[in-house]
Amino acid sequence: MNAIVKATAVCDLHSGSAIDSAASAGLKCLGAAGLDPAEVNVLINVGVYRENNIMEPSIAALIQQKMELNPDPARQDMHRRTLSYDLVSGATGFLNAARLADSLMQTGAAKSVLILSADVHPSGEARPDFPFSTLGAAVLLQASENATQGFGPFAFRTSASGNPGYRSYGALQDFGSEGRRLAIVTQDPGWVDRLETFAVTSGRAFLQQQNIAPDQIDLLVTSQLQAGFPGRLAQQLGLKDDCHAIDRFAIWGDPHTSSPGACLHALQQSGRLTSGKNLLFVSVGSGLSSACALYRV
């Protein structure tokens, strides 16, 4: 059993709440799949930035509450229960979660895994110093017995330099009583250039190590760092001319952890996710860190 994409959805309402955005996308996604919400075994939130800088409980639990997914199994039906947690790994969070979902399905531990994301500034406001746009994204993965479809292989990598290039944190001592509303974001000069180089290195190594010829790739989903970035990456990886590298920066800006899910949704909406296509994921972010995966539609 391996993980396949059953349905996708996005939510572009700007409520200032990562919980609301992700929950709305999640409900739309389950509706699109025609899946009874009670059938979701695992809910993984990969969003990083949340209102009020909430640290506990998991944002995933608050999303689950909003979505009313198996809210009280011990008083309803213990056979229908959902485990929710946050997977925090910045831009690579979605592919880490997909890796977990695939393992859970291979071992029979889960049949349906919902991966959700949305990032908001902790104040809930649109702030010029916050580099990401708020976009809720949802991807429902389900177990399939068709071995010719689904995720895999995956590869994860971090640079050895020790310079993460991008940092974000809450300096609670300095924030005084404003700790719920503030975040500090720093980006080194040339950060996007460094990421581009790292994306190229990681993508090339992945294709080589997995013996995947670049001309086998039909679709590229990568980080939405700036307009033109996906096309440049496709070119530098030597992907074929008609490979579609999805670039929605002009419409969305950078939706950060929602980029893979939202790009998948855009591909599905445009009818490009047709059977037999090979989709390459390359996500890059702070660390530097990268995640690559092949998905066979």
Place this chain on the structure above:
Amino acid sequence: MSTPVPGSRFESLGVYLPEKVVSTAELVARMPTAPLFDLEKLTGISHRRWRDENDDSHTLALAAAQRCLDASRLKAADLDVLIFTAITRFRDGLCFCAEPAMSLTLKQELGFRDDAMNFDITNACAGMMTGVQILDALIRSGAVRNGMVLSGECITPISETALLEIRDPIDAQFASLTVGDSGAAVIMEAATADDGIEFIDLFTSARFADLCYGMPSDRNPGVAMYTRAMEIHGEVIQRLPDTLGFYSMLNGMNASHIDAVIPHQTSKRAIKSALELCEGSFGKLPETCIALDRYGNTSSTSHLVVLDDYWRQGKIRPGDRVLLLILASGIVMGEAIIKLGQMGV
């Protein structure tokens, strides 16, 4: 990618507890108004460990990870994944880290390979056991051969906020006075014929997701936790018997199969009453392992801190089957049944 295997086991364990000891009496003496109840009597917590001024989640985790590696047959470069699982994500003092992931910096400092996976999981006090369940699935599926689940909980800053802000005799911050700082790490690998994780399941009763919040204070610098303890005890604990009874039906095991039970370390009284409630559906449990009297509630590390403590005392030994009871904000409930073999500590 390696080969799928039937199960995973605890290969080695590392726990770090800071040296500084703070008594409940000292904390109560620092409160502007004395509580209406005897906090030590109510919780059974007489002491907890307290971070040094240079400690944060990162340093506590680093110390635990190094102890775990010292006790292991494996080196950091042999490990395929690092999963960081703390609630508190403090690095460089009280700086709450969003990116890069805590696991990324720790992975580099500990000497993991660049191509090892790393990610952070947050799931309140169930973080480490969620990490254990995830790593078990990754190992069993053959995605990785082995890995480390790691936490550093620099959680006493919530106690400091509570000391400043508690005014009400039933204040939502009283539970913040029960916590203690710690770090814990476990290295897992493919199980042997004689040991391994025999059962693990967690789920979220999200109806109760808003009963306990941790977030920055809106009155002072620092972080606070707000707990509706009465509702947790009144509602959530009542669901434990059905939960354990259901698991017993799934895995065919009850109290008679268990050598020791490690509950999440909230308070002695709450643990005793919860386990008594479960006797009907699960049977009378054997030795209940408690270390909260000395370490307090160490949040996500609690089960491993207790396992380390009892292992060192020889009260839990190779061959024992332990039941870990999981309870956390969310509300996350669950259990793990682990047959322990030779384990580096």
